[in-house]
Amino acid sequence: xxxxxxxxxxxxxxxxxAVAGVDLDIAAGEMYxxxxxxxxxxxTLLRMLAGVLKPDAGTIRMAGVDVVRQPERVRSLLGxxxxxxxxxxxxxxxxxxxxxxxxxGVRGAERRQRIExxxxxxxxxxxxxxxxxxxxxxxxxxxxxxxxxxxxxRVLLLDEPTNGVDPISRRxxxxxxxxxxxEGVTILVTTPYMDEAERCQRVGLMHEGRILRQDTPSALQTxxxxxxxxxxxxxxxxxxxxxxxxxGHLDHHTYGDRLHVFVAPDLTDPEAALAEHLRACxxxxxxxxxDTPRLEEAFIHLIAHREDxxxxxxxRLPSVEL
Amino acid sequence: xxxxxLNLTWKELIQLRRDRFLMLFLxxxxxxxLVLLSHNAARGVRDLTVAVLDLDQSNLSRxxxxxxxxxxxxxxxxxxxxRQDLEQLIADGLAQVGLVIPPSFTRDFYRLxxxxxxxxxxxxxxxxxxxxxxxxxxxGVVQRFIADHLGPAAEALDLGGVEVVTTAAFNPAFDYRWxxxxxxxxxxxxxVALVVAATGFVREKELGTLEQLIVTPLRRPELIxxxxxxxxxxxxxxxxxxxxxIRLGYGVPMRGAFALLVGTSLLFVLAxxxxxxxxxxxxxxxxxxxxxxxxxxxLEVTLSGYLLPVENMPxxxxxxAQVSALQHHMTLVRAIILRGAxxxxxxxxxxxxxxxxxxxxxxxxxxxxxxx
Ligand SMILES: Nc1ncnc2c1ncn2[C@@H]1O[C@H](COP(=O)(O)OP(=O)(O)O)[C@@H](O)[C@H]1O
Ligand SMILES: [Mg+2]
Numbered sequence: 001x002x003x004x005x006x007x008x009x010x011x012x013x014x015x016x017x018a019v020a021g022v023d024l025d026i027a028a029g030e031m032y033x034x035x036x037x038x039x040x041x042x043x044t045l046l047r048m049l050a051g052v053l054k055p056d057a058g059t060i061r062m063a064g065v066d067v068v069r070q071p072e073r074v075r076s077l078l079g080x081x082x083x084x085x086x087x088x089x090x091x092x093x094x095x096x097x098x099x100x101x102x103x104x105g106v107r108g109a110e111r112r113q114r115i116e117x118x119x120x121x122x123x124x125x126x127x128x129x130x131x132x133x134x135x136x137x138x139x140x141x142x143x144x145x146x147x148x149x150x151x152x153x154r155v156l157l158l159d160e161p162t163n164g165v166d167p168i169s170r171r172x173x174x175x176x177x178x179x180x181x182x183e184g185v186t187i188l189v190t191t192p193y194m195d196e197a198e199r200c201q202r203v204g205l206m207h208e209g210r211i212l213r214q215d216t217p218s219a220l221q222t223x224x225x226x227x228x229x230x231x232x233x234x235x236x237x238x239x240x241x242x243x244x245x246x247x248g249h250l251d252h253h254t255y256g257d258r259l260h261v262f263v264a265p266d267l268t269d270p271e272a273a274l275a276e277h278l279r280a281c282x283x284x285x286x287x288x289x290x291d292t293p294r295l296e297e298a299f300i301h302l303i304a305h306r307e308d309x310x311x312x313x314x315x316r317l318p319s320v321e322l
Numbered sequence: 323x324x325x326x327x328l329n330l331t332w333k334e335l336i337q338l339r340r341d342r343f344l345m346l347f348l349x350x351x352x353x354x355x356l357v358l359l360s361h362n363a364a365r366g367v368r369d370l371t372v373a374v375l376d377l378d379q380s381n382l383s384r385x386x387x388x389x390x391x392x393x394x395x396x397x398x399x400x401x402x403x404x405r406q407d408l409e410q411l412i413a414d415g416l417a418q419v420g421l422v423i424p425p426s427f428t429r430d431f432y433r434l435x436x437x438x439x440x441x442x443x444x445x446x447x448x449x450x451x452x453x454x455x456x457x458x459x460x461x462g463v464v465q466r467f468i469a470d471h472l473g474p475a476a477e478a479l480d481l482g483g484v485e486v487v488t489t490a491a492f493n494p495a496f497d498y499r500w501x502x503x504x505x506x507x508x509x510x511x512x513x514v515a516l517v518v519a520a521t522g523f524v525r526e527k528e529l530g531t532l533e534q535l536i537v538t539p540l541r542r543p544e545l546i547x548x549x550x551x552x553x554x555x556x557x558x559x560x561x562x563x564x565x566x567x568i569r570l571g572y573g574v575p576m577r578g579a580f581a582l583l584v585g586t587s588l589l590f591v592l593a594x595x596x597x598x599x600x601x602x603x604x605x606x607x608x609x610x611x612x613x614x615x616x617x618x619x620x621l622e623v624t625l626s627g628y629l630l631p632v633e634n635m636p637x638x639x640x641x642x643a644q645v646s647a648l649q650h651h652m653t654l655v656r657a658i659i660l661r662g663a664x665x666x667x668x669x670x671x672x673x674x675x676x677x678x679x680x681x682x683x684x685x686x687x688x689x690x691x692x693x694x
Contacts, residue, residue: 047533050537051536051537052533052536052537072539072541075537075538075539076539078537080534080537082530082533082534084530084533085530086529086530086531086532086533086534087531087534088529088531089529100538103538103539103540104538104539105539147534
């Protein structure tokens with residue numbers, strides 16, 4: 001039986017449907033990544049799973065406990081790190097840790113040991129007395145994680161834990177999560193970064209309150225129909241204009257020094273055909289390689305595809321929120 | 323430059339309009355205050371409760387009593403038979419003015435004795451309004467009484483007549499501060515308790531720390547109590563310091579039991595902190611909470627009996643005053659400090675405070691549980 005389980009979870013705020021029926025089955029020890037654009041409902045979903053927000057409908061079970069009915073019973077096995085910084089800014093690093101240790105009933109030698117371990121783990125030993133509000137973005141996030149880990153939870157819910165953090169701290173943070181994963185902690189993490197999602201065992205794509213697809217990161221990439229070709233060239237703007245008229249062209253995006261072109265899967269030898277087409281347009285390029293699409297492209301494709309479908313089904317386009 | 327200032331002003335106005343609480347504060351509160359205060363001011367002194375000890379029992383003395391009763395300012399409600407009964411009525415706060423008509427009243431009035439008749443007026447000196455107005459009202463009645471019965475000639479010749487000898491019970495020197503300081507003691511304690519409690523929860527909400535607190539093993543009632551206790555401690559400490567200041571610094575007497583004052587004050591602080599907690603649970607920002615506290619303070623001061631005793635308020639306001647914790651506590655603190663009241667004499671007020679505390683926490687708890 002899965003450690004974290006929910007069925008048909010729903011929540012609206014006034015007219016906004018934040019979560020529109022989500023099912024999840026996360027196995028013990030699994031690391032599950034939830035990606036989705038802003039406003040997809042990730043935070044709302046996590047808050048309901050943590051027992052902080054009551055769902056309008058649906059059931060949640062964490063280690064067999066009904067979270068909606070008895071949120072108190074999962075407190076000791078759950079660690080939750082909200083999206084917003086939620087520690088006491090005027091208390092020091094150590095004071096914050098001591099406060100949460102006391103509330104969770106971690107006392108005496110055990111308390112000292114765990115705090116030392118977490119300080120080392122989060123590389124905050126040298127900042128014990130610094131007020132939490134004066135830490136850098138990355139240190140704040142690591143302190144928040146340390147506080148969420150003080151009672152050795154078996155399940156971790158992390159809401160955009162690396163948002164606004166520099167790449168090196170992000171890497172560090174994910175190394176910490178990897179250690180926790182190896183210790184057998186079940187982790188559900190939301191992230192806007194695709195490279196982070198690729199470090200999870202399973203990824204769910206959330207959009208407009210629903211989970212569109214969930215699978216392993218490598219399987220998600222194969223959902224993009226067609227093949228992806230990378231065109232390396234100097235004048236990408238001219239190439240982009242020309243590929244649009246290539247027969248079998250589906251989509252394209254620029255990527256630094258190259259252009260990713262999605263083409264219909266039934267073409268034979270698409271590299272050669274595209275090269276021919278570009279030369280016919282009088283354009284020069286360095287090379288064309290076949291490549292696997294990145295998760296990000298799979299993600300954008302899935303969402304764009306879904307919006308096309310809803311237009312075809314006569315549904316209104318989602319309104320743009322300012 | 324000037325345009326930029328206007329842009330900023332416009333943005334501020336848009337934000338103000340969005341904040342319903344703020345609008346409530348900026349428009350409704352001052353209007354309410356104006357209406358309530360003008361109501362009080364226009365009424366002036368009214369319906370002071372009077373107990374008369376008539377030792378003369380003559381037609382003339384009965385006419386005087388009727389004349390007192392016929393004024394707008396006074397109502398004769400009690401006719402005690404003994405002086406102790408009269409004093410008890412004042413001590414219990416039932417009568418605000420005690421009037422003693424001496425046995426020689428008729429004789430002295432018609433100048434048959436050695437001096438004018440002496441009316442003894444005992445005013446409730448624990449009450450600002452009575453203390454400062456009771457004597458004046460009686461003087462006016464006596465002037466008319468003399469004019470009616472002796473005529474202008476007698477008056478001009480200074481024949482016979484009545485004079486009023488006024489004493490203020492509980493405050494013989496009419497020290498103004500004895501009225502005001504016990505009330506200020508209560509009001510400041512009230513404000514501190516309310517502000518600290520009202521900003522407690524909402525600060526955690528605003529900072530986002532409540533989100534983290536909720537997933538700890540602390541249960542909802544524990545969270546509420548944990549946030550309420552600091553406010554209780556701070557406000558109660560404040561009360562003790564202020565009490566020492568008015569006793570030692572200003573020489574205000576303490577006629578009742580200190581333990582009773584401490585016990586009721588603790589109950590009062592608990593009740594006010596309950597109200598503050600409710601405000602904190604209902605609001606979203608500290609600014610909203612503070613503004614609501616201001617609004618509450620304005621209303622409660624008007625209803626508190628500080629400016630106008632509850633007995634002398636219009637009926638509607640008297641009803642509203644019954645649900646004001648500040649009113650109950652101010653009344654009972656003045657009674658304990660100046661009149662030496664004991665628990666049975668102030669039992670009703672104590673019960674009211676206890677009820678406010680219980681209801682306040684129950685509602686705050688329900689609201690908090692539902693808000694998540
Ligand atoms: N407390 C709230 N009150 C009103 N609307 C909310 C609240 N929380 C979230 N929403 C709305 O619900 C939708 C989903 O938000 P959220 O769960 O924060 O998405 P995400 O975390 O994926 O960015 C958004 O449209 C957001 O505006
Ligand atoms: Mg979010």
